[in-house]
Amino acid sequence: MTNTTAVLEFRLLGFRSNPQCQILLFIAFLVIYILTILGNIIIISVVTLEPRLHSPMYKFLKNLSFLEVCYTTTIVPKMLANLLAKRKSISFSGCMAQLYYFISLGATECYLLAVMAYDRYLAVCDPLHYSVAMTAESYTRLAVGSWVTGVFTGFLPCLMVSRLHFCSYNLIDHFFCDISPLLKLSCSDTTFTETVIFILSLLVLSSCFLLTLVSYLLIILSILKIPSASGKRITFSTCSSHLMVVTIYYGTMISMYVRPTYNLPSELNKAVSVLYTVITPLLNPVIYSLRNTAFKKAWEKIVIRRHCLRSL
Structure with a gap:
């Protein structure tokens, strides 16, 4: 990346409030x-230690939990440091690095949620051929493909933003280096950059969302064909947790990035950003652990096993 800016560091305004509120x-x-860190580590540990959870569904969940740890760590530690610091600054290179990881991990989450929806579609709509369609090789291909595609997705937006001119004014009205405040801050003509990022956001978010939506529409149609009410309830319970995560994540991300201009009020921008950078990574372990019977039984089994070993 070519640094064409006169600014060597940015000042993050963060949340405008008095010291007590900070x-x-x-x-x-x-x-x-x-x-968030503890919850997602517990999910990773339980799925790793319990052989009954070594199915593609839970392996994808382990990937998602690891991603949530990385995703929230990209934003929150720096935000916490700035809440207590008098000089809330970040270097230009640090800002671009944070922006890149934020975009890449966010895109990877979209891809992972889409392949998880596809996995549930196969399990519910074609259960007899599920073991043939979703083999260990298929799981590996989908998981690795999600991570690799996400890594490459972050390059273009970060490169384009890094090549903008930032003059003497260096105050970012946000708590991290997001696209919208950086575009507002630039003294360059950002029309082309905004258009490219809008198109890329539209392609990534909308395509993943549509794939997920179609998968769940087919799942719901299959569930409606089940004659017994208990059968419908059991089948839907295997998908409801993932559906809740998808709804929360895509609802906030699409409202932020799938639009041609970046003119949301800064405080509203920050509030929505808190939802998908701080709250959603916490909801992932809460939703999956509290609503998943198999996971709760596996967790209880591991706790009892550890307790018995200590007693010996």
Whole structure:
């Protein structure tokens, strides 16, 4: 990336509030961050240790949990440091690195949610051929493909933003280096950059969302054909957790990035950003662990096993 800017660092304005509120925000976000890391690590550990959860569905969940740890760590630690710091700054290279990881991991999550929906579609709509269609090789191909595609998705937006001119004014009205405040801050003509990023966002978010939506429409149609009410309930329960995560994530991301201009009020922009950078990574372990019977039984089994070993 060619650095064509006169700005060597940016100042992050973050949340505009008095020092007491800054401390309260620090405590709240720190607690959420710790719970997010612990919750997702628990999911990774349980899926790894319990042989019954070594199916593609739970392996995809392990990938998603690892991604959530990386995703929230890209944003929250720097935000926490700035809440307590007098000089809330980030270097130009640090800002571009944060932007790249944020975009890449966000895109990877879209791809992972889409392949998880496809996995559920195969399991519900074609259960007799599921083991043939979703083999270990197929799972590996889909998981690795999601990560690799996500890594490459972040290059173009980050490259284009890094090549913009940023003059003497270096105050970013946000708590991290997001696309919208950086475009507003640039003294270059950002029309072409906005258009390219809009098209890329539209392609990634909308295509993944449509694939996920079609998968669930087919799943719902299959569930409606099940004669017994208990059968419908059991089948839908295997998909409801993933559907909740998808609804929350895509609802916030599409409202932010699938639009041709970036003129949301800054405070509203920050509030929506908190939803998908701080809250959604926490909801992932909460939703999957509390609503998934197999996972809860596996967790209880591991806890009892560890307790028995300590007693010996």
